[in-house]
Amino acid sequence: IYGKAEGDGELLNSVLYRDKLARTFNSQGYVNFRNLAKISRSKKKKKMMDGGEKRGVKGVGRNDMAFVEVVECEESDVDDFSGLLGEDFGKRPKWRGSTRLLLLDEQYANKVLDELPEAIKVAFQEHDGQCTRSAFELVKCKLTLLYDYWQLNEVLEALLPKGTTIPSAFETVGHIAHLNLRDEHLQYKHLIAKVVLDKNRPKKKTVVNKVDAIHNDYRTMQLEVLAGNNSLVTTLVENGLRFQVDLASVYWNSRLATERQRLLSCFTYSDIVCDVFAGVGPLAIYAAKKVKHVYANDLNPCAVEYLERNSALHKLDRKIEVFNMDGRRFINIQSSYGLGSLLFRAW
Ligand SMILES: C[S@@+](CC[C@H](N)C(=O)[O-])C[C@H]1O[C@@H](n2cnc3c(N)ncnc32)[C@H](O)[C@@H]1O
Known part of the structure; x- marks a missing residue:
């Protein structure tokens, strides 16, 4: 009409x-x-x-x-x-x-x-x-109405067997779309990933699925690349700051962004912050922008490498001292410096 x-x-x-x-x-x-x-x-x-x-x-x-x-x-x-x-x-x-x-x-x-x-x-x-x-x-x-017209959930609804839950939500880390597929989806995982990729290009270039729960000390996830390029090295932006991560070898969780902001609001200019389990440095780097000095540590050598990179990226490498050791030893060393009231965080 x-x-x-x-x-x-x-x-x-x-x-x-x-x-x-x-x-x-x-x-x-x-x-x-x-x-x-x-x-x-x-x-x-x-x-x-x-x-x-x-x-x-x-x-x-x-x-x-x-x-x-x-x-x-x-x-x-x-x-x-x-x-x-x-x-x-x-x-x-x-x-x-x-x-x-x-x-x-x-x-x-x-x-x-x-x-x-x-x-x-x-x-x-x-x-x-x-x-x-x-x-x-x-x-x-x-x-x-061609494929490009239909939205992700509509395409998946049409493709997956009736009654299947439609996996239309995913987490994003830089260019990576991170699915958490249920058992019922596993036989269609490549199809699902392809549609997720098609519908989220060009921002997303890789679709992964978590293969197993996190078990190891470094808290890294075992991820399977289902679609797109194989690189799990990415740059993401959180609260205005850029971070480089390699999801294959370091821990990253965007859902902790709010918690990081909450912690940051507790710091003052005169603080010296010791981040015992710093990962690639999301909190350490925010903190370094605000406090007097930061000591950041992680057991995972890869995390430490990215921590150093991210510090340099923000030109904070002189304000963040990086350590690669077990947290207990790190705490002992920092305590022995007699820095007065140290704020240790365990996460
Ligand atoms: C849950 S992650 C948190 C990383 C970081 N705080 C963040 O928010 O992204 C825990 C981190 O602790 C590190 N870790 C595990 N065991 C450790 C230990 N004994 N000493 C120091 N770091 C450790 C892991 O490598 C990992 O990077």
């Missing part, structure tokens, strides 16, 4: 009219407004493309063309359909074509007007009463 846009010679303000109809249809539960919104929203998508992914053939990005492709129309008047995406779709920054309201419900595919939802009939009747020539037309079309 479409009305004419402003400038098409009709008195109708297409945007207001579309909104009104969409509200009515939504309240009736007939219109999938998300689809309508996406089809009409060419500008945002185009912007994103300009700043992000490379353009595809002839200036049309892979996501751009994929919203809706009209593959077939059953009406004889093909011209009405040629404008379904707007004649200049992709060229203009703003959508200026006629407004369509799409009734995306297959059960109405072969129905005549009288059999359609009440809201649609009312829209026709209302408008017929006001104008000599109806601004609305009911047309049938077949839409193919």
Whole structure:
């Protein structure tokens, strides 16, 4: 169903009219407004493309063309359909074509007007009463919504067996999407990972799954790369600071960000902080920006290597003294320095 846009010679303000109809249809539960919104929203998508992914053939990005492709129309008047995406779709920054309201419900595919939802009939009747020539037309079309159009959970829902929990959430560490798949997902793990990667490119380049619970002293996770590149070395940003980590050999947990901030709020300029289990240095580095001096230690040589790198990255290497030893020994050494009131943390 479409009305004419402003400038098409009709008195109708297409945007207001579309909104009104969409509200009515939504309240009736007939219109999938998300689809309508996406089809009409060419500008945002185009912007994103300009700043992000490379353009595809002839200036049309892979996501751009994929919203809706009209593959077939059953009406004889093909011209009405040629404008379904707007004649200049992709060229203009703003959508200026006629407004369509799409009734995306297959059960109405072969129905005549009288059999359609009440809201649609009312829209026709209302408008017929006001104008000599109806601004609305009911047309049938077949839409193919391609892979790029559908969201992660929708694709997985379609691909995985009925009744399977849809694993649409994951943690992110830099370019890595970290899944925590259940047993029921394991036989589809590569498929799931591929879809997660497709739907989160270009920010995410690698999809991993935790193979086992953390058992070792260094608290590292055993991760299986399921899709994308194999590198687990990444750079992430937490509370405005960049950290380099190698997830294969060091511990990192983004969920501790709030706790780190809480601890940081306890420190003052005159403090000397000893971080006994510093890992790659998330707390030590925040602290070094605030306190007098930081002694940071970890048993894992790889963690210490990244701790040093991250200190240097923030030009804090002179303010953070790094140790690679067992925590007990570290505490003994620091205590023997007689630094007065030391704040030790165990984590
Ligand atoms: C849970 S992680 C915390 C790392 C860091 N505080 C963070 O928030 O990312 C614990 C760290 O303690 C280190 N660790 C384990 N046993 C240790 C020990 N006996 N002495 C010193 N460090 C140890 C591990 O290598 C690991 O980096």
